[in-house]
Amino acid sequence: MIGVYRADAGRLVAAEGGLDDLASAVWIDMHDPKAGEEKQVEAALELDIPTREDMQEIEVSSRLYDERGALFLTAQVLASVEGQEPEIAPVTFVLAKDRLVTVRYHAPGSFKVFADRAMRSPMGCVSGQGTLLALMETMVERLADVLEGEARKLDALTKAIFEAHRPSGKAATLAVILQRIGRAEDLNGKITESLSTIQRLLGYLSMPSGHAAEAAVKGIDRGRLKVLLRDVRALGETAGVQSRKILFQLDATLGVINIRQADIIKIFSVVAFVFLPPTLIASVYGMNFVHMPELQWDWGYPMALGLMLLSAVIPWAIFRAKKWL
Incomplete structure (x- = not known):
């Protein structure tokens, strides 16, 4: 499925013609694209869209590079669906001909939130660079919300651990607590990985290497980029604090089990x-x-x-x- 959006006074408007309006698009969102759709976008923009296998590469040179005047940036993005295990997968952001192309094979909630918000109110989506920054801000905001929610859960988990040590506490509770600690560590690890790749991507945008990369980010709002990079660093520190807290909870739970x-x-x-x-x-x-x-x-x-x-x-x-x- 491919979503095509054009700019209108800083807002996004869904192109009525779909793939026929690629020339006027400011954002092309390719979600699990079909082969025909992918070829149509490649022909219109004169570039090669990375395949799913290419996006899985972990080398920095395979994730951040410029080619034929276009800038290719890949980051790990978290998709946390209510009631399901959180999923993390790569998303490629392509800045080409003053427009943004996103290629993804999973459904992060931040993309839908961004599209709905940008269509309701201006978010500076007048170019591909502005759209990328606005999308990144929404993704980082979503990660911050997930971290805040996990912080509250960890506080409740700490209380449950030490209540389980009371004489009236149930031994079966400790097994459930261990499962919750495992899930918390898994989610926190995925958040940390996502933040680290986003930070690397933003760092590359702030200091592009090569004339093609510099041309691709020309006119980008450096102030917004700097604030966004600072927010990502702060969230990374928060994730590190929560990781240490999870380790403490694991040690405390094992200590309670040993005491019992x-x-x-x-x-x-x-x-x-x-x-x-x-x-x-x-x-x-x-x-x-x-x-x-x-x-x-x-x-x-x-x-x-x-x-x-x-x-x-x-x-x-x-x-x-x-x-x-």
């Missing part, structure tokens, strides 16, 4: 120690010797029971006094 296991082992040890003296007494009077005076006493049996009870109560009382139970 130690408590269980302690209870078994105490029970074994409490019943050891009565077992010894019962073993003594269970021996088949002829000369055992207590066996002839009328009160021998009650005395043996009393000794067993007393020998069990005394260790229990000592453990309680030392608060080991």
Whole structure:
């Protein structure tokens, strides 16, 4: 599917002619394009659209380069759909002939939010460079929202970890907490990866290498670019803080599990120690010797029971006094 938008006083307007209006387009959004659609865009702009395999390359030279007067920039973009696992995949931004072309094979929510917002109010989308900056601002804003939401979840998770250590806490809660920590680390790692690639992309825009790259970003708003780069760095630091917090939560959860296991082992040890003296007494009077005076006493049996009870109560009382139970 390909969306074609033209500029109107800083706003975006969907081109009624679709692919027939490529000449007047300021933004061409290629979402999982078909082969015919891709060839039509390539013919209109006289450039080669990178394939899905090309976009997966991790070398910087394969992600940030200029070719035939066009600037190709690839970044990892997060797509977090409610109720599903977050997905991260590459998106290529192409600045060519004063227009922006985006190539993607997944559906980040920031793209839809940007399109709706830019069609309602002016966002400086008068050129490909301005549209790219506005789109980047929306993507960074979306990542900031995700980080804020995760921060609140991590605070609640910390509380749940230490509540699980209380005597009334359920042991089954710890297994759920470990799963939540794993999901939080996975999402935070994807956010960090996305921010690092976006920062590299913005850094390349601020200091392009080569005459073709400089020409492609000529006229870009340096002030907006500088602010955007600063915001990305700040979000990267926030993601780093949350990563350390997740590691703390993992250590704390494993510590609580170890404490619970130690408590269980302690209870078994105490029970074994409490019943050891009565077992010894019962073993003594269970021996088949002829000369055992207590066996002839009328009160021998009650005395043996009393000794067993007393020998069990005394260790229990000592453990309680030392608060080991």
